[in-house]
Structure formats: structure tokens, C-alpha cells
Amino acid sequence: MQARELHGLLDDALRARERVRRRSPREIAAALAAAATRWSDDPTLTAELPAMTGLSPAMIAAAIPLAAEAIDCDAMVRLVERERGPAAAEDPGLVAHVLASNVPALALPAIALGCLAGAAVVVKSGHGDRVSGPAFQRALASVDPDLAATVVTAYWPGGERALDDVLLDRAQVVIATGRDSTLAAIAARAPGKVIGYGARVSVAALRDDAPAGALALDVVLHDQRGCLSPHAVYVAGNARAFAERLARVFNGVAAHLPPGRLTTEERATVRALRDEAEWEGARVLAGPGGTVIYDERPRFRPTCGLRTVRVHPLAALPDVLPPGRVECVGFWGLVPDTTALERLGVSRVCPVGRMQRPPLAWPRGQRVALGTLFGHRGPPRLLLER
Amino acid sequence: MSLGVELAAEIDACARGGPAPDFEPWALRIFRHQYERNPPYRAFCARRGATPSTVTRWQDVPAVPAAAFRHVDLACGTPEIVFRTSGTSGGPQARGRHLLPYPPLYRASALAAFERFVLPDGARLPCLFLLPPPEEKPDSSLVRMCAWVADAFGTSVEWFVGPGGLDTPRLVARLAALAASGEAALLAGPTAAFVRLFDTGRSFRLGPASRVVDTGGQKGLERPLSRAGFLRRCWTSLGIATYYCLNEYGMTELCSQRYDSALWDRFHGRSLDARRLIGPPWLRTRVLDPDTLGPVPPGTTGLLCHHDLANAGSVAVVLTEDLGRTVGEDGIDVLGRVAGAVPRGCGMLLAELT
Numbered sequence: 094m095q096a097r098e099l100h101g102l103l104d105d106a107l108r109a110r111e112r113v114r115r116r117s118p119r120e121i122a123a124a125l126a127a128a129a130t131r132w133s134d135d136p137t138l139t140a141e142l143p144a145m146t147g148l149s150p151a152m153i154a155a156a157i158p159l160a161a162e163a164i165d166c167d168a169m170v171r172l173v174e175r176e177r178g179p180a181a182a183e184d185p186g187l188v189a190h191v192l193a194s195n196v197p198a199l200a201l202p203a204i205a206l207g208c209l210a211g212a213a214v215v216v217k218s219g220h221g222d223r224v225s226g227p228a229f230q231r232a233l234a235s236v237d238p239d240l241a242a243t244v245v246t247a248y249w250p251g252g253e254r255a256l257d258d259v260l261l262d263r264a265q266v267v268i269a270t271g272r273d274s275t276l277a278a279i280a281a282r283a284p285g286k287v288i289g290y291g292a293r294v295s296v297a298a299l300r301d302d303a304p305a306g307a308l309a310l311d312v313v314l315h316d317q318r319g320c321l322s323p324h325a326v327y328v329a330g331n332a333r334a335f336a337e338r339l340a341r342v343f344n345g346v347a348a349h350l351p352p353g354r355l356t357t358e359e360r361a362t363v364r365a366l367r368d369e370a371e372w373e374g375a376r377v378l379a380g381p382g383g384t385v386i387y388d389e390r391p392r393f394r395p396t397c398g399l400r401t402v403r404v405h406p407l408a409a410l411p412d413v414l415p416p417g418r419v420e421c422v423g424f425w426g427l428v429p430d431t432t433a434l435e436r437l438g439v440s441r442v443c444p445v446g447r448m449q450r451p452p453l454a455w456p457r458g459q460r461v462a463l464g465t466l467f468g469h470r471g472p473p474r475l476l477l478e479r
Numbered sequence: 480m481s482l483g484v485e486l487a488a489e490i491d492a493c494a495r496g497g498p499a500p501d502f503e504p505w506a507l508r509i510f511r512h513q514y515e516r517n518p519p520y521r522a523f524c525a526r527r528g529a530t531p532s533t534v535t536r537w538q539d540v541p542a543v544p545a546a547a548f549r550h551v552d553l554a555c556g557t558p559e560i561v562f563r564t565s566g567t568s569g570g571p572q573a574r575g576r577h578l579l580p581y582p583p584l585y586r587a588s589a590l591a592a593f594e595r596f597v598l599p600d601g602a603r604l605p606c607l608f609l610l611p612p613p614e615e616k617p618d619s620s621l622v623r624m625c626a627w628v629a630d631a632f633g634t635s636v637e638w639f640v641g642p643g644g645l646d647t648p649r650l651v652a653r654l655a656a657l658a659a660s661g662e663a664a665l666l667a668g669p670t671a672a673f674v675r676l677f678d679t680g681r682s683f684r685l686g687p688a689s690r691v692v693d694t695g696g697q698k699g700l701e702r703p704l705s706r707a708g709f710l711r712r713c714w715t716s717l718g719i720a721t722y723y724c725l726n727e728y729g730m731t732e733l734c735s736q737r738y739d740s741a742l743w744d745r746f747h748g749r750s751l752d753a754r755r756l757i758g759p760p761w762l763r764t765r766v767l768d769p770d771t772l773g774p775v776p777p778g779t780t781g782l783l784c785h786h787d788l789a790n791a792g793s794v795a796v797v798l799t800e801d802l803g804r805t806v807g808e809d810g811i812d813v814l815g816r817v818a819g820a821v822p823r824g825c826g827m828l829l830a831e832l833t
Contacts (some may be wrong), residue, residue, distance in 0.1 A: 355615060357780045358802060360769035361817045364782065364802050368544035397818070 096246060096255045102245045103263055104459035106213035107187060109242035116240075118177075122169035127128040129164035131199070132225075132232040133157050140420045146197050148316055149355040153197065155350060156315060160198035160225075163204050163453050172454045173209050176464035185466050189264035190278060192226075193271040194219025195318040200226030202453055203268065204233075204244055204331075210466040215245040215260060219271075221237055223248045245418075253365065257413060261286065264468055274316040291457050293320040293420040294395045298444055300426035301330030303344040307446030311423055313346050314449040316353050317398040320420040320457075321441075321448050324395040329427060333376070336387035336404035339379035343400065346381030346479060352400060361398045375403075393418070410473045411437060420457070423448045435475040443478040452478070483581035483791050484514055490584075490761060494591035499760035500788060509791045516555035519547070522635055522796050538765065542772070542784050542798040548575035548732050553793045556580035562620040564731045577620065577732050580792040585734040586788035588632050589624045592759045593599050598740035599746040602663070603686055606633035607653060609668025611640040620731045621694065625667055625679040625774055633665070645672050652800055653683050654717070658683040666717070667692040670726075671700050671710065677712045684718035687755075691719055696813070700749065728756045728813055732787035732797050734761070735762040744810035755810025761788040766804055777805050780814060 132138075142153045151300030160310070164216045188210060190203035200216050203224070207214030216226045218410055225248035234241035261267060261283035269279050269289045276289035297308055311323055328335045355363075367377050376387040383400030393415060405413075408459040410422070422434055426444040434442060440459045441451065454462050456474045464471065486509075486531040511531040514521050520543060524530065529541045547553060548564070558578035565574075579585055580585040589723035606629040608622075614623045619755075629636035637710040639650045657664050662684035670693040671707035691713050697703060704712075710721045744752045758764065765774055775781040783803045786796045800817040 113607075357769060358818060360813070361782050361800070361802060364769040365544070365546065366815045368798070369546040372544065372547040373547070374550075 094249055094256060096259050098239050099245075099247065100263075101257055102130065102247070103213070103215060103259070106215065107131075109239060110211070110213040113239050113243060116312050118137045118173040118209065119166070119170050121240060122166045122173070122207055124233065124240050125164050125169060125208060125238045126166035128233040128241075128272075129161040129201060131227045131235060133161040135232065135363065137224055137228050142197055143353075145223065145290075146194065146221050146353070148197065150315070151353045152316065152351050152353065156197055159314070159450055163451065164201055165453070168452055168454065169205065169209055169253045172463050175454075176461050176467075176469065177210070178464065178469060179353070184267040185210055185212045188214050188466055189260045189263045189267045189379070191218045191260070191267065191269040192216060192219045192222075192269070194221030194223075196315045197222045197227040198337050199270065200231055200246065201265070201401055202245075203260045204229055205453060206463055206466060208240060208243065209463055212265075212466065213243045213245070215247065215264065217260060218246065219249040220248070220250070244435075255319060257282070259399070266468075268465075274415060287365075288460065290320075291416060294324045295321050295421040295423065295448060296325045296327065296393070296414065296419055297323045297412075297423035298327045298407060298422060298427055298429065299329070299335075299445055301328050301332065301335045302419060303328075303425035303445055304333070305335065305338045307425075308423070309342045309382075310350075311445060311448040312402050313343070313350055313400055317400050317402075317447070322398065323421075323423060323448060324398070324402060325393055326402060326404045327391060327407040327410065327413070328404060330345065332389075332404055332406040336378060336385050338386040339402070339404065339472065340380060340383075343385065344380045344384035345382070346450065347400075352383075355399065359397075359399055362406050363399050363401060366401055368395050370403075410434065414439075419446055422453075427475075431477050439475055441476045441478070452476075482509070484586045485792055486761075486788060487542045487551065487581075487584045487587040490587045490591050490759075493760065494587075494594060502760065502788070503537045505761070505788050506540060506786060507531070507534065508722065509788060509795050510534055510540045512791065513555055513794055513807055517553055517794065519551040519553055521562065532601065537763070537786060538774075540786065540796050542767075542786075542796040544798045545732055547577065547731040547794075547799055548577060549573060552576060552578055554578035555792050558792075560585075560623070561618060562623070562731045563618040565619070567705075575731060579734075584789050585620075585624075586627050586789060588759065588761065590627055592736050592762075593624075593628050594632065595759060596740075596743050596757065597665075597692055597752065599689065599742055600688070600772045601632050602665075602690075603632055604619055604663055604689070605635040605657075606637070607648070607650070607664055607666045608638050609640060609645060609666065609672035610638065612636055613640040613787075615641070621729065624729075624736075628667075634767070640672070645675050647675065647679055647796060650676060651679060654681075654683045657689075658718075661686045663689040665690055666691070667694075667727075669693065669695040670697070670704075671695060671765060673702060673709070673713070674700055676829045678718045682716045682718075688723065689717070689719050690725065691717065691722040691725050692725050692738075692822070694729060696726070726756070729812075730785075730797070732793075733785055733787045734757055734764075735763070735785075737764070752808075753806055755806035755812060757810045762786070763801075766811070767798070772798070778812070780804050781818065782817075783811065783813070803807075 100470040192199045209376045218226045230244050230246050269286045271292040275366040280287040370386045387402045391405045415436040421441040423445040429442050493499045496580045516658045560582050561577045562577045563574045608625050613626045706815045713724045727737040737758040740755045740757045763786045765784045784799045803811050803813045806812045
């Protein structure tokens with residue numbers, strides 16, 4: 094793709110936006126929801142995503158419905174009512190999303206939020222998922238061609254500065270996800286426009302009789318690549334016994350959700366993590382389904398991902414968790430102190446087993462999901478799901 | 480430590496042209512020695528069901544991960560020297576410690592390998608070290624080794640790193656004087672220090688047979704520099720030909736080192752062989768699968784695992800966090816470091832001081 098071609102696509106999308114601006118939120122939400130359902134049946138996804146993402150076919154098959162279910166019509170209408178605020182003078186004309194691809198299908202919420210904001214949307218896919226965005230646009234075109242015409246999906250390799258510049262120059266808002274260094278580089282090129290979502294992890298706090306299978310799914314889904322993936326578990330009661338149970342469940346889960354293909358470097362990273370833990374005096378429970386490290390010291394140390402998690406005895410989370418590093422806290426059988434967690438920068442608290450099923454309203458990074466596109470900053474925000 | 484005395488004598492004899500230590504008998508003897516005298520290592524072996532009676536091949540001696548040196552003291556007796564790995568990002572607790580009950584064994588191994596691979600022509604040169612002197616960095620195994628090298632093989636020694644970092648003006652002035660006199664010199668230090676020298680933009684033509692020994696690779700570099708790029712800079716900035724530019728691969732946890740094969744090959748009629756890191760006969764390196772810790776096929780990437788007989792006073796077999804592959808019959812190539820591994824090494828040594 095050349096810069097001129099991208100300019101043309103953006104011009105077309107902005108013209109199309111004028112044609113749909115009078116639409117009601119429910120009309121747009123209904124089209125998006127119908128498109129998401131259609132998208133989830135697109136055979137391109139199951140055919141191409143495993144090789145592209147490195148996730149197993151079974152994992153892709155499990156992840157697709159999770160991505161689609163978040164594009165829920167009623168939830169989107171409520172989101173617009175809550176976050177759009179008084180109309181339209183400051184509607185973003187063009188919203189650009191620069192997506193990571195650690196987790197597949199990030200294009201769906203990006204496109205949905207942009208459409209709900211009444212903007213034209215351009216989505217630059219990450220290298221590891223170049224199909225979800227175009228597939229969703231195709232699905233949208235089949236149910237609502239006019240709305241689909243407001244969406245541009247594209248991919249170009251990192252370093253294509255001319256194309257990046259088109260995006261950064263023309264968009265009113267740039268939403269970027271990725272490594273902190275990538276975000277800093279993008280932000281420096283478009284001061285004031287870029288809203289970045291960098292590297293974060295999640296944790297869980299639960300009683301020792303919590304369903305280990307539900308937590309194992311939270312860890313295993315997307316092979317623990319996302320910011321909603323728990324890296325540490327704090328257990329009230331017999332934490333060691335829970336760790337042993339979790340390790341057994343990991344192996345069972347791996348039978349129907351096998352891990353993706355790991356590189357030698359990734360396998361070496363897991364080996365190094367296990368070795369370090371053993372010599373620190375922790376108990377390492379390693380199996381084909383993943384690694385559970387039981388560490389009696391209640392502390393926060395993210396793992397390398399790749400289905401590795403630390404289990405600790407429960408401690409007061411505000412004493413353990415550093416500010417600004419934890420996105421979501423899964424809980425079971427305990428009453429979370431949401432006030433304290435909000436102060437730590439946690440954006441979402443939900444039951445264990447639902448950590449990988451965020452609603453579209455998830456205030457990622459404590460920024461309101463839709464209102465951010467209108468420049469609404471607001472106070473820090475935490476979403477509590479029961 | 481009679482075992483150490485005996486092995487040091489064999490290494491010295493090997494350096495003078497005698498036979499190399501017979502690897503497997505020594506490996507098994509050292510394993511028994513360490514199993515009996517090194518409690519954390521014995522416990523580690525017991526968890527793997529390995530005892531001197533069950534281990535009958537050198538390849539089966541349990542390998543201690545490099546991480547262990549960050550958490551326990553692994554020594555077969557009271558240490559006379561404690562070396563610490565460089566790197567500060569993980570705090571003091573993230574620095575590994577290598578305890579040496581019998582330093583002469585380290586000296587014997589380090590000098591024999593240095594002479595074998597860096598000075599095969601018997602050259603005796605002034606030593607310019609882009610490192611702090613031993614009194615400023617007594618816990619650096621690299622600095623200690625360089626001091627021994629200067630004592631054994633140097634005609635003089637100068638250190639160019641002080642509390643303020645690399646003393647570039649003094650180094651540049653010294654190099655200019657050397658270039659004017661035509662005298663050859665040995666320059667050694669972290670790769671990152673050489674890059675800082677290159678970044679001054681000054682160029683010299685040092686005397687024939689001058690040589691560079693760099694170590695640490697990309698660590699501590701502000702921007703990436705390929706090996707080919709480094710060698711090119713050695714030529715354009717110092718006038719030193721590529722076969723006199725030798726990369727050293729060593730670890731605080733090891734008493735033996737590997738070196739670039741270029742000069743060794745040149746003196747043994749193998750100039751067309753691929754550059755690789757080769758070591759003395761008492762150091763063997765296996766490339767292992769990270770999951771099984773079994774050997775990978777030749778040329779395949781895996782974790783480097785070093786079996787260093789000169790480590791008789793601590794643990795002889797160290798599983799690194801380095802990825803590499805075998806090259807030819809006797810060499811390895813280091814491809815990088817496991818993601819998330821604690822930053823350490825000689826490049827970090829310079830970073831600590833600046």
C-alpha cells in the first residue's frame with residue numbers, strides 16, 4: 094500500500110461517515126452485533142489464525158466466540174448512553190487504531206467503538222493477526238454496507254513511516270496498543286493525539302476451594318499473552334494444596350486447549366523461570382499443560398507467560414501489588430477491596446473464569462472505553478463485574 | 480585442595496605442550512568431589528537421583544542452572560575469592576556469586592586458554608585494558624583474569640576505566656602515541672567500551688600484530704552493532720585486521736573461557752574455517768533442548784551447557800541462559816540470551832561504572 098492509496102481510503106471512509114451520522118445508536122449497535130455473529134463463522138479465521146498467531150487451532154476455535162460475544166447490541170446501546178454524553182460537536186472525525194497482536198481479534202472492539210462514536214475508523218492490524226479486522230469489515234459489509242464503508246482495515250510492516258504519518262496526521266484520536274517502547278515512539282510523533290495501552294498483567298485472589306478449572310482457563314486462554322491473563326494467584330487457606338490442584342487441572346485443560354508452538358527461545362525462557370524458582374526455594378509443579386510455582390512469599394512477580402503462574406498465600410493486595418501494573422483482578426469467594434484496587438490502577442474486577450471475557454465497556458487502563466474517543470478523561474475508573 | 484593442585488598442574492603441563500587432561504575421568508572425579516563437599520549441589524543432585532555411583536558418563540553429571548549462583552553459595556570449601564556477576568537492574572540480590580576455594584586453578588586455566596587462542600605466536604605486548612583496575616573492581620573475574628594476563632604475558636599494563644567511566648581522552652592519547660611509534664599492543668575490554676572508543680571518530684593505525692579482545696557482545700550497547708560491523712570498525716579505527724580481533728566468551732561462573740577461532744585457525748592452516756568460539760580441552764560445551772535437557776542435533780539452537788573441569792572448586796557443569804549452536808567439530812556460536820534473563824556480563828560492567 095502507498096500513502097496515496099491510504100489517503101484515498103480514508104477520504105472514502107470520511108465521506109461514508111457523513112451518510113451514517115444520523116443513525117441511532119441502536120441501529121449501529123444492531124449492525125455491529127449481527128456482523129460479529131457473522132464474523133465468528135468466517136472460515137478464514139480458523140484457517141489462517143493458527144499459523145499467523147502461533148496459537149493452536151483449538152485455542153483459536155475457543156477464542157473466536159469470546160471475541161464475538163463482547164459485541165452485544167444491548168450492552169453497546171447502554172455504553173453509548175452512558176459514555177457519549179451530550180452530542181456531537183466534538184465527535185471524533187477519524188479514529189485510528191494501531192493494534193498489537195498478542196491476542197487475536199483486537200480489531201473487533203476497535204471497530205465497534207469507533208462506529209459507536211460516530212467516527213470513521215482506520216485499523217492498522219498487528220503482524221500476528223492480519224485477518225480479523227478485514228474479516229469483520231466483510232461481515233459488516235454483508236449486513237450494513239454503508240456502515241462498513243466507514244471502516245478501513247490495513248496492515249503494513251513496522252517502519253513504513255510514510256503510511257504511519259498518514260495515520261497519525263489525519264486521525265483526531267490514535268489508540269495504540271503494544272509494547273511500552275512502541276507506544277512511546279508513536280506518541281512522540283503525534284503529541285496529544287495518542288492514547289496508549291502498554292504492557293500490563295492480571296492477578297487473581299481467591300479461597301482455596303475456588304474452581305481451579307475456571308482459573309486455569311483464565312490463564313490458558315490466548316496462551317496467557319494478554320493483559321487480562323493472570324500471572325499470580327493469591328489464595329486464602331491452603332495455598333499449596335490449591336497450587337497442586339491447579340497444576341493437575343492445567344494438564345487436563347491442555348488436552349483440549351493445547352498450547353501453541355513455542356520457539357526454542359520461549360521454551361528456554363520457561364526453563365529459566367523454573368530454574369530460578371527452584372533455587373529461590375519455591376516449589377515448581379511443571380507438566381505438559383503449564384507451570385505452577387508455589388511461592389510462600391506473598392509478592393508480585395510477573396512470570397514469562399506461556400502458561401506459567403505463581404501461587405502465593407493471600408496477603409493484602411495493596412501491600413503486594415505495585416501501582417500501575419495490574420489490569421484486572423479475578424476473585425472467588427472473597428470480597429475485593431475495589432477502592433484500594435482502583436487506587437492501584439486496576440481497571441477491572443471480575444469473577445474467576447471470566448477474566449478473558451471482558452465486556453466492550455471495560456475501562457482499559459482506567460479510561461472510559463467509548464468516552465475516551467470523545468476526549469472524556471474523567472476520574473480513574475474501575476469496572477466491577479459480579 | 481589437592482585435586483585443584485593436581486588439575487592445575489595438568490593444565491599447566493598442557494599449556495607447555497603436554498597432553499590435555501583426560502576429560503571423562505576428571506569429570507567423574509570432580510563430580511564425586513563436588514557431591515561430597517558442596518551441600519546445595521548434593522541436594523540438587525539428590526532431587527534428580529544422581530549420585531557418584533549412578534553417574535558413569537561426563538554427560539550425565541547434573542548441570543546447575545546459572546540462576547543458582549544468584550541464590551546459594553556453591554563451593555567445595557572455604558572460598559579465597561568471591562567473584563560477582565555484573566548487572567544492577569535486578570538489585571544486588573540479582574547478582575550471581577562464584578566462590579573459588581582454589582584461585583590458582585582459575586589462573587592456570589585462564590592463562591592457558593588466553594595464550595593458546597590470543598597469543599599463539601608468542602607475542603608479548605603492552606596491555607591496554609578498557610576496564611577498571613583490580614583494586615577498583617576486586618570482585619570482577621574478567622578484571623582479575625586480565626591482571627593475570629598482563630603479569631604473565633604483557634610488557635606493561637594500563638587500565639582505562641575509572642570511577643567516571645571510560646577515560647577516552649587518555650586512551651585516545653595513548654593510542655596516538657602507539658600509532659606514532661609503530662609498537663603493537665593488546666587491547667581488551669567489553670565490546671561496549673570499544674564502541675565508545677569508535678564513537679570518538681578518531682582513527683589510528685596500530686603496529687602490526689596488535690590485537691583486540693572484546694567480550695560482552697551487545698550487552699551495554701546503546702545501539703546494535705553486528706559482529707561484522709564491529710570488525711570493520713576495528714579495522715577503520717585501529718588498523719587491526721579481523722583475524723587479530725577476537726571475541727571472548729566467558730562467565731563469572733566459569734573458570735575457563737572460549738575465544739574466537741580466527742587466530743588459532745590462522746596459525747593452524749585453517750583460515751577458511753568458519754569463525755566460531757573454541758575452548759581449551761578441559762572445557763566442553765553441549766547444546767541442549769530446553770525441555771528435555773537432551774542434546775539437540777548439531778547446528779540446532781538450544782541452551783548452552785558448559786562442563787568446565789577448572790570449576791572443580793564450585794560446580795563443574797553450568798546450564799546457562801544463553802542460546803547457541805554448535806559450529807563444526809569444536810566450536811559454538813552464541814545467538815543470544817533468554818528473554819527476561821537477568822542482564823549481566825561484561826557489557827554491564829561498563830554500564831555500572833558510567
